Amino acid sequence: MYDLILKNIARFIQLTPEETDRFTSVLKPRTLRKRQYLVQAGDVFRYECFVNKGSLRTYHVDNNGQEHIVMFAFEDWWTGDMYSFLSGQPALYNVEALEDVELLLIEKSQLEQLYIDIPKFDRFFRVLLQNAYISMQRRISDNMSLTAEERYLDFINRYPHFEQRLSQKQIASYLGITPESLSRIRRQMAGKN
Incomplete structure (x- = not known):
C-alpha cells in the first residue's frame, strides 16, 4: 500500500x-x-x-x-x-x-x-x-x-499515456478549446502523417 x-x-x-x-x-x-x-x-x-x-x-x-x-x-x-x-x-x-x-x-x-x-x-x-x-x-x-495545436502537441508529448485514459471532451477542456476544435486538430495532424 x-x-x-x-x-x-x-x-x-x-x-x-x-x-x-x-x-x-x-x-x-x-x-x-x-x-x-x-x-x-x-x-x-x-x-x-x-x-x-x-x-x-x-x-x-x-x-x-x-x-x-x-x-x-x-x-x-x-x-x-x-x-x-x-x-x-x-x-x-x-x-x-x-x-x-x-x-x-x-x-x-x-x-x-x-x-x-x-x-x-x-x-x-x-x-x-x-x-x-x-x-x-x-x-x-x-x-x-501557444496555438491550440501547439498546446495539444505539448500535451501529448509531455503526457503520452494520458490520451488513452481521458475523453476528447476532457482533453479539450484542459486545453481550453472545444471538442470540435480538438477533432479538427487531430484530423489535420493525421493528414500530415
Whole structure:
C-alpha cells in the first residue's frame, strides 16, 4: 500500500526506518468510485492527497455552466485544492474521480506536526509546492502564447499515456478549446502523417 508513495518521497529525501514508520502512521487510505468527489467547490479541504491508483480531474465551473479542467492527477501524483488546504478557505475547485481511485491522505494538522518531528518533510513538501508553481506558470504562459495545436502537441508529448485514459471532451477542456476544435486538430495532424 505504501510502496508508491515511499518511492515518490525517496526522489527528494531519504527516510530512516523509524521516519518511514512515523510517516505511514499518519496516512489515511481513502477510495473513491468513478465520478465521486474528493472535494467540491465551497467545501474546506484539509488534506494533501497522493494518488496510489486511478485518476482524478480538478476543474472549475464558470458562470455559464462551462467546465474548465485545471489539472489531472494519475498514479504517483499529489492532488487536492491547494488554495483551500493552505488558506483554510472554501475550495475553489471540484476534484472528481475519473476512474476508481485509491488515495493516501495526510491531514493538515498531522502534516504540520510531521514538519516538526521530521524536518526533512518540510523540504519535501516545499519542493512539491515549488514544482506545482512552476508547472502552473508554464501552463498559464502556454495558454497565452501557444496555438491550440501547439498546446495539444505539448500535451501529448509531455503526457503520452494520458490520451488513452481521458475523453476528447476532457482533453479539450484542459486545453481550453472545444471538442470540435480538438477533432479538427487531430484530423489535420493525421493528414500530415
